[in-house]
Amino acid sequence: MSTPVKPVHDLPLEQPPLERDNSYISAQDSSDKSLFAPTAVAPLEFTDNPEHKPRPWWARRAQQYGDRFPRVRRVVRYIRGPQQPVYMSAPVSFLERIPPRIPVESFLRRWTQPLTNPFIVSLFAAGYIIGLAFLTRQSWFLTPADALIGCTATYWPDEGTCGLGGSACMPSSNTPFDFRCAAQCATVILSDARPVGTEEVAFVPFVVGGGDRQEGSSGTYRGDSFLCQAAIHAGLISESRGGCATANLIGEFTDFVGSVSNGIESTGFPSVFPLSLRLTKSNAYRYCADMLREAIIFNVLASVLLFLVLRPRPLVLFWSLVCLGYWHISLFADPRSIPPDLEGAFGDFLPLLFVSYAIWRVSFRYCLPFFSEIPIERAIWFLPAYWVGLSWKITFERLPVDRLLGSDIKERTGALATVIVLSIVIFACVVNQLRVMRKTGWLVWYVWRYAIAGLVVLVLAMLPGLVFRLHHYITALLLLPLTAFPTRLSLLYQGLCLGMFMDGIAKFKFDSILQSPDVVSITRPILIPQANEDVDPTRCTSWEQLTCLPHKFDNLRFFYTWVNQTLFWDGFPDTDEGWNGFSLVIDDVQQYVGDALNFSLAALEPTITHFFRIAFQKDGATGDSTKAATLFSNGTWVDAAPGPA
Known part of the structure; x- marks a missing residue:
């Protein structure tokens, strides 16, 4: 009785990569070049040995279908490749294989x-x-830790976080703030849209203003601009090396001018904002370069x-x-x-x-x-x-x-x-x-x-x-x-x-x-150390509004009457979602929270343009707001575009 012919290296028919022989791992130190040769495998010859197990049913069925459809069998065999795994040999150097074969x-x-x-x-x-x-x-460690800020550091994260009138984000003093930025801040972009007036700023650096640059200092930037990107826009620090600058707060400012400078395009805002700043070069720290x-x-x-x-x-x-x-x-x-x-x-x-x-x-x-x-x-x-x-x-x-x-x-x-x-x-x-x-x-x-x-x-x-x-x-x-x-x-x-x-x-x-959707945003604003720290971290901030509350805009409309300078809006929709309040944002600053259906605009400056957005609230948590409606200085009212901001 003949005996089966075994493969040369006695490899199993199905050997997963996790169980391959590791003997060739040290081939670097071995002089036996045969380790890199492909494995030679002789065909298996089965006999009528009674100890030989019969093939499983699925293999016999596959054989039957293969006999009936020979073309399909050839395609399957081609895709499958050799039944025995073939180990590839070590590659030979191109330089030593191609003439003139430089060693x-x-x-x-x-x-x-x-x-x-x-x-x-x-x-x-x-x-x-x-x-x-x-x-x-x-x-990193030769500069004070409180002077090192990230690329998204700002005084004003957003209107939802800063409270009524931005009181939670207003610094306690106007002391200049010396800061140092890392390199490559200009490449950081807003991953989710943020409203600036009627514009939706997304997928770009977030800088508002700075186009009114004067000799000796930068232009005026809105307080929610990213500081490091504003410093790059002002030409005070380098995109490739970072650098140091000083932020000087100047409080309320009107008409922020947009411009393009040093590879960053800033957004304009033709209205008033309660916090603004100008930037100057800083000599407070010795080690400023990234x-x-x-x-x-x-x-x-x-x-x-x-x-x-x-x-x-x-x-x-x-x-x-x-x-x-x-x-x-x-x-x-x-x-x-x-x-x-x-x-x-x-x-x-x-x-x-x-x-x-x-x-x-x-x-x-x-x-x-x-x-x-x-x-x-x-x-x-x-x-x-x-x-x-x-x-x-x-x-x-x-x-x-x-x-x-x-x-x-x-x-x-x-x-x-x-x-x-x-x-x-x-x-x-x-x-x-x-x-x-x-x-x-x-x-x-x-x-x-x-x-x-x-x-x-x-x-x-x-x-x-x-x-x-x-x-x-x-x-x-x-x-x-x-x-x-x-x-x-x-x-x-x-x-x-x-x-x-x-x-x-x-x-x-x-x-x-x-x-969760609120985690997907990768450019969350970071409050800088000088800002007021009395911010409620549980509020439904702008980057979390995807999951805070349901979005309903069809039944939320608001309109302006010139006679008594009052803004009105519709009541709650007839749903069971539990709305119990409104949040009114004027000029990108939250100005009212409550259940009233009107708000007096008598305190607003009548000679400039104003922007209005409104959102439902549920137990103090704010959902997405409408897009901005516009009230021009000549009394013209433009309704908000449909959809959320």
């Missing part, structure tokens, strides 16, 4: 071999940590040295990239707060390491070690993509679909075209990886697992009351298993995805894939 890779390996000693790598790591500490200290540029140079050089000169083992190299990327984002590129939140960064670092180990297991260990013999190509394919992913704030956040929300795609200019282009690029990359999977026999193994994941995502997206948010760190986690093949494009994809993952966790922590 640059072997030359680099030979001359830098003494520097790959683990002791030297350890000294480099210690020196890097010390240098990073000094760079962080000079960047160290982001120096940090990028420092970390890029460190990553290049790791890839080309020190060349540690692949696993050590992977952990070095994880740590370098995470702390670069947390301390310099895009920290969660200003100054950086070290407590939060260290709190998320340990969970990040556990997830990174899973990334190594399912993806990196099947690709990165194969490029150990060609360090130059490994650096060329991996590092640029890695730094593009780490620089998410500079690269992808400037695209008009940075939040991947349907509302953004509809409202933002160029969003649909961007989605189409990105979809084509991603589709081409996925098709290429599917081709590699089919060629190596892993396509079916991946397809049914990702099909299950797709069904889970579909169910989550249909849950009511929540917004499905595919964060870029989740996108990276979903794509990384598809790159577990030793190809150059897989190495490029791994660099991009690892950078995206590091940026997402360092900036937003492990944010949920399902979020």
Whole structure:
């Protein structure tokens, strides 16, 4: 009786990537080049051995259908690929394969071999940590913490937070405020619309006024402008280096002039606002420049040295990239707060390491070690993509679909075209990886697992009351298993995805894939330290109005009578939603809260234009308001446009 012929390496018929043999991980240090050879597999020959188990019913049924439809069988066999998984060989250097075959890779390996000693790598790591500490200290901790403000810092978050007449946001004194801004504040935009008179300002920097610039000082800005963006608009600080400035409060001001300056377009407002400010250059602090540029140079050089000169083992190299990327984002590129939140960064670092180990297991260990013999190509394919992913704030956040929300795609200019282009690029990359999977026999193994994941995502997206948010760190986690093949494009994809993952966790922590609508806004105004702190945090603020109360505008109308200078509006709609009050906003400042149906305008200045918005209230919580109606100085009344503000 003949015995079955076993495969050469005795591999199982179905071996998932998580259980692959790890013996080739240390191929960098092995002289046995046969480790990189594709696995030779002899066909299995089954006999009439009584111990041989019969095929399952579904296999027999598939055989029957295959006999009836031979063309379908051929298509299925083509898609399935080889029954035995085929392991790809290590890539050969382009420079040494294409004439004139310059041996640059072997030359680099030979001359830098003494520097790959683990002791030297350890000294480099210690020196890097010390240098990073000094760079962080000079960047953030030589300036008083109360002078460091974020890109969205403002005296006046919005009318709902500031109370009647803005009393909760009026500073207690007019003392000048010296502040320091970080770099790249001009790229921060309003993710949700904010009304300024009759305009709806969205997806742009929020600066109101500043066009009346005078010699020796900036123009006059409305008190709710973002301070750092106003300072950039005034030319007092740099977008690339940040800087210091002084805010001088001047109280009530009328007619804020809009203009375009230093890449920022400010919005005009032809009415009165109770808080305004002018900006001047500050000499109060010595260290005003943001160290982001120096940090990028420092970390890029460190990553290049790791890839080309020190060349540690692949696993050590992977952990070095994880740590370098995470702390670069947390301390310099895009920290969660200003100054950086070290407590939060260290709190998320340990969970990040556990997830990174899973990334190594399912993806990196099947690709990165194969490029150990060609360090130059490994650096060329991996590092640029890695730094593009780490620089998410500079690269992808400037695209008009940075939040991947349907509302953004509809409202933002160029969003649909961007989605189409990105979809084509991603589709081409996925098709290429599917081709590699089919060629190596892993396509079916991946397809049914990702099909299950797709069904889970579909169910989550249909849950009511929540917004499905595919964060870029989740996108990276979903794509990384598809790159577990030793190809150059897989190495490029791994660099991009690892950078995206590091940026997402360092900036937003492990944010949920399902979020309430009030959390989706990413540009919430931050009250600066000089403002009054008696603000009720439980109020239904402008960025939370998506879920505060139902929106009803059909039955809420208001009109003006010139005879007695009184504004009237309709009563509550005939519903069971429990409305019990109104909130009246005049010139973007809340001026009345109550259940009356009229409001006297006798105290308003009759020679300027005024804007009016009104909203329902329920137990003090304010819903969305109407759009603004306008009362011109000549007595002309223009009704509000339909829909919410």
